[in-house]
Amino acid sequence: MRFQILGPVRVWQGTTDVKLGPPKQRALLALLLAHAGQPVPLHGVVDALWQEDPPATAVNVIHRHVAALRRLLEPGLLSGTASRRLVRDSGGYRIDVAPHELDLLRFRALRQDARRSARQGDRAKAVELLVEALDLWRGPAGSGIPPEVRALPVFTAVDDEHVAAVKEAAGYVPTAGAVLTEHVLVTLRQAAAHHPLDEGLQARLIEVLAAAGRQGEALETYRVVRARLADELGLDPGPELREAQLTALNQPRQPPAQVPAAPAAAPAPASGAPSPTQLPRDLGAFTGRSSELGLLDALVPEPGDPAQAVVISGMAGVGKTTLAVHWANRLADRFPDGQLYVDLRGFHLTGPAMSGPEAMRALLDAFGTAVSRIPAELRAQTALYRSLLAGRRVLVVLDNARDSEQVRPLLPAPPGCLAIVTSRHQLQGLMAVEGAHSVTLSPLDEDEALALLTRRLGSARVTREAAAAAEIVALCGRLPLALAIVSARAALNPGCPLAAIADELRTSHGSLDAFAGEPPLADARCVFSWSYQALTPQAAELFRLLALHPGPHCSVAAAASLTATSTREVRSRLAELVRAHLLFENEPGRFTSHSLLRAYAAELAVETETAHDVAAATTRVLDHYLHSAHTAEAVLAPHRERITLRRPAAHTLPERFSDQRTAADWFERERPVLLAAAAQHSRHGHDAFTWQLASVLEMYLDRNGRWQQQRTVQSTAITAAQREGDLRGQAHAHRALGFALSRLGQWEGADEHLERALRLFRELGDMPGQARVHRYRAFIANQHGRHAEALEHYRLAADLYRAAGHLNGEASVHNEVGWTYLLLGEYAKAVEECGRSLAIHRETGDHNGEAAAWDSLGVAHRHLGHHDHALASLRRALGMYRRLRDSYLAADTLVHIADTHLAADHADSAAATLRQALDILEDIGHPDAEGVRARLLGTG
Template sequence: MRFQILGPVRVWQGTSDVRLGPPKQRTLLALLLAHAGQPVPLHGIVDALWHEDPPATAVNVIHRHVAALRKMLEPGLSSGTASNRLVRVSGGYALLTASDELDLLQFRTLREDAHRLAQQGDRVKAVELLVEALDLWRGPAASGIPPEVRALPVFTAIDDEHVVAVKDAAAYVPTAGAALTERVLVTLRQAASHHPFDEALQARLIEVLAAAGRQAEALETYQVVRARIADEIGLEPGPELREAQRGALGQSHRPQPAAPTTSTAEPAPVGTGAANQVYPAQLPRDLGAFTGRGAELDRLDSLVPAPSEPAQAVVLSGMAGVGKTTLAVHWANRLAPHFPDGQVYVDLRGFHLSGAAMSTAEALRALLDAFGVPVGDIPAALPAQATTYRSLLAGRRVLVVLDNARDSEQVRPLLPAPHGCLAVVTSRHQLQGLMAVEGAHSVTLSPLEKSEARGLLARRLGQERIEREEDATAEIINLCERLPLALAIVSARAALNPGYPLAAIADELRTSHGSLDAFTGEPPLADARCVFSWSYRALTPEAARLFRLLALHPGPDCSVAAAASLTATRPRQVRPQLTELVRAHLLFENEPGRFSSHSLLRAYAAELVDELDTPGDITATTTRVLDHYLHSAHAAETVLAPHRERITLRRPAVHTLPERFPDQRTAADWFDRERPVLLTAVEQDSRRGDGIFSWQLAAVLELYLDRNGRWQQQRTVQTTAITAAQRGGNLLGQAHGHRALGFALSRLAQWEGADEHLQRALQLFEELGDAHGQARVHRYGAFVANQHGRHADALDHYRLAQEFYRSAGHLNGEASVHNEVGWTYLLMGEYGKAIDECSRSLAIHQETGDPNGEAAAWDSLGVTHHRLGHHERALSSFRHALELYRRIRDSYLEADTLVHIADTRLAMGRADSAGRTLRQALGILEHIDHPAAEGVRTKLLEID
């Protein structure tokens, strides 16, 4: 039998997890384990289990729990037989365990051995033993039992032992080598984050960072700790911290000594146990002032599956601000002890203002990461990720919290399958698909009852204050419409100002024209101005201006460079303002260098802009930020396809800072990251501006959206751009929009609409005398003709395109047409002509240095040789194309070429190799969410 108390309380009989019974029985077991074989007096058990006011039957209840524990720990024990495990001694009880049965005893033994070895001078082995000891920890001792019991000295002392062990490991590690240093650093960082005011611990972190050659990080850590102590406590750092800083300042960047060769064993992964499993504990902190929801909690408790029962999914749905996440986190923390193999949390961002929800693939990667799967071992393909996730959870009892889900499809692959597992999903939608297909249970939340709302305020502000101003309390509840989020904001204001009358707060809410009414709508368009103003007024003027101007930013999140363009400053000047807003909780840094805010805060900022900034300032700011994205996108497209014809832009507005891209990978990554912002910018300018930005940005986005298979988005963007250009009477904008929309519709097999828009584009480009525009329209027309088998019409289109390119002196355009003519001959079965045309295209592209065109020509030649049965020559051509597409980071065409390679290998009878190549292509297409993935899946099924 094995016992765990360093984390959730657990007991194993062999490999089976033993059920520990009701909460008080689990608490009694924790108390006995914490004393590690020493007697616990009966009065101490009573005090721990009831804390205060124990019932008259307390001793009898304890005896019943002792009897149940004995039966659990010694199943074969007959009635009336003395227990060898849970024994009655000197007015109390003791639980007897061997030193290798209880993790606490193992931990202490390892610590003692490490201390002895360190005294003998073998600090390397001492660190190894301390790391082994620290690996036994799964979280705070006896986590999951009631907080008032966890606060007893016997448990806090165990937690203190953990901190001391971390400090000891940090003290010994400078001589232990790089591998052990990294492992200690992980634990040291975690401990330092949980004990931010333990100066000795923070000093050890600084010392180890400096000893590892990370002097800059060590000094930055000191500054962070120093600022925290000054802000929170009002003191300067003590001597240990100051000494650590001096050591970091004087530390040279010499390489660390290698670990001695006497130990060749590979270190176990950090945070894993003997079975090499990670036990994540990711639940957000439970709200201390949580109150109410009694009926909902009773309903939820009834849905928890037993270990032997099928996995369950529970959906918490309701309007914005109703407290779905708060209830989910509270309930999950209550349930944590029942799910000892892990509790994970993922915010799916399903209702972000921009609509930029987390993809299922991204969520699966987060879940796999939580269980310690190395990034390099996570498959690229979504189905493979889901399979890995399901396999990882097999035989485990895990709680998964999926917050802010968009729809059923986003959630379904994330649900755990093993018996005894539970998924808690929150969403503004009911997710009927999960109920119908997965059998999920639904709990719909409404605003709090008046008594619950009053209880929430009483928990936060104190019962006496509430009773002293009953009328004001009732009015605040009514003005907040019993919505938890609104009540929490108001109570935070009142708690920070204990002398401020509640009647004054009620009056402020009343005179602000019912701004909290906006919490009842979805999505919210306004907010409690009077409440947000309390944070806004505390900002410096520069940060306040940035907060307002961010309301003019078009997208879901904002980069530092975009914020600099907004404010007409430099990045180094705007960074401190962004940091100030983050600290004031008016902005969130979702990932390094990218910032967003709650939709209610954006609405408040928009009102402030209209009130405090002049129309001229608003116009100038909007122009700068749109110029930032337009010129950045233009620069990125130029890097990705330098030889493609493109529109000419006017110079950006003064103080605009467009991005610059050193290579194609950086440019492609920027497009991927900024796509939601760019799409929103097109729509915003079409709706509010003169439409020039709208159609120009849409024209710049055309290639990116087409290559990545985002044809529905292309249709939306180009339709918006056409409307904007028509409103402004801009023929060139209309021409570009009709051309791109026609091609997008052809991708979607909407042929009638495609022909109509391409014809209109051709008329407009003819009217404008734009040879480049006419040439590309004819190329698109040829594509449509080939799709319908009208190859002669396609060749006519290509002949005209060649003439237009020739008249414009666009050699690369001519070369691209040669390749497309060759592809048309390939479709016609005239392979000799196909090879001639594609070879001519290849030679020109090589001469002009156009890797995009060269790769396309190689791919076309490969397909032609494949049709002729020249398989080795085909593979050689495809390899050239594949190398170029990877170099220029064109993911879709890389996958397309991989499919062609697989076709050739299949024709050569190499089915296994073809299958591997198709899976590689499928992984790429699924990663970029390309529609072509479905065709590759079909090919794989045919092979398998």
């Protein structure tokens, strides 16, 4: 794994560029990397990310970002296993990286080696090492993170190290060869441009220019710096600059240092040949995209480097052309032989895409090529184009490209040239064959989107109605095109409150009516239609039907169910939508879409699909998720009583699971979709689906400690089952909601819902259903110290299970009775009851019950002083919970292991184990994390 902080913050796993998530998460990683190997206190992280105004949830947000980074940096890390990369340390966090993995550490090591070589008298070697160190830099340290974080001393100090290294290299130049001198000079120029008032840096530049035989340029540089100091600071040059001027004046005249020629035999451009400057005007109010600009800046070739091509891709309206033109204007001075621009009309509304010969003709015309010299065939035109470019350093912007074939002949080949290509497609052919780099644009982040609105409407207006401005940003989906349309309308009506505009957007949210604009190019519906109308009929159908998907992510199997096709067929349709940027594959096999594109797709579905087709597709996709979840529940808890479902609709493709791990992974991956489906379709008349899905989700949500989500989904299920008049659905939902409320400490509400559930299960004659309610009520009684009451509920539950012939239910009661004896201090009885439970669960193959029994046995043995027996039992439980992917109970067992270590006077082992438990609890956002954190302070 490789980490980059000297420039944009990036991480590579092998050759794969790891996506680092939202800005604050990237900033947290940058902060830790800047302190690599050293802990950053939690309060220090809060101060860095929020400065003077942290939210009340700041610590929880940090824990979530840490958990997400751990998953990104250690994708194979098992739940409950301590991270070796991003670890808890001294009340904060520390990232551990090897010197060769992080560019900052490599830079410092090379600089140290250079100083050692200089002390030993080998100044040429010192320059070589410093050049290697400086080549690691790709821009200011931490580029792309929020500017207020980038401005912290920890990052500016790293930038200062860069400047110091540049000065050191410049100081050793007189003993360096021509090639190294040129390397130093390139870096020195860049640093001097970034720090125009640093007199020491400007002095070094003047001295190196003079040493390289460029006396005139050195003296001109002095003149410019002197004028800048006078104009901006009212100062005269200091001693360093004056001494550098004298050095330049007294430097013996000599020819410039000779650098080996680039491997090209092309003739120099003809004298008087035009240097076209065709770039469109830069947007004066360009806002945001600092991260992308950092990535792009790192791709600019230096003179003599191989030509580069960069593809900026993204959905319609995301700002590809704006970014390309802005970046090209920033670079224009570095391409003195010409800056060309061609709109290839790849997705033009009324006309065809620009043909190859037409595009080539535009480029040849830019160089003043006589018509008589232009061949008829594209291949011959391409040869002429390349001969005209020979010996030139040009920048070519190819905007709105349709495909790779349209672009390929237009790419400049000479060293040092750059092509910037924009397209709604990813142009994978250019990457594969031409080695092009890809930068894919997403919608702006929240801060950038708000800044765009502020630029267009003025800070006073936005500040005055900050809440409305934030809502407008959200309702526009942070899409530059939509924000531009809305802000243009708002600017034309300065007296109109932003709240009124937000109301209009909110009223039409889910459609695109609020984004109608003039001319048609400024209409989001019109812009999106360009891509849609170019789709095959099959892909167009999928695009429309995806509006029916509950979101936020759609799997291949779900898309196949939605369209009543095979997974093989739907993959090709999904790929077509991804290429058109109407869909994004944010991870392999999982697809998402922008909210405005979903709104557009919904409009198309209403216009195109019949009510019957919409209803059939909706039923298929809901059945896909319901039956997949039902199967996953059966794999995870084969001995648990479950509801019975009707057969899925024809052409539905539910998922299949080979083992418990794949089932647990599926639940975790699809959880946002399942919860969204339950919430959305309770409002659209799918009441049976809503309560059935809630029932199937109960076990998974409880096991993973997601009780707030359980409360929400089961409350929705109760309403749906009542509308449906389904007593069984009401009973299941009341029982699940009651237990969730007890887990959240809302005892009164818990008791009320459990009482309703018990009455309904009695009315239905469902004995296992009644038994589980008694077990839940026993849990609550134990929580309040009413252990005799708990034992009575367990007796009733055992009788009901026995009468129903439910052996595993009876075994679970034995374990819970054993735990109650633990609470009573009757440890021998606890061992006896838990042993009975373990024997039955092992006989029936109930791994969940077996893990619970091992855990209880371990705790009982600890109380009896049998520490070795206790640890053996608890480790058996932990291993099983990890295999079952039961995060909360794995953490709970780790706490029991830590208790056993403490009882055996092994404080260090206890602290290490508690840290593992804390990592898990923070990962799932569980309230028990605070208690474990407090215990850690006591043990450490």
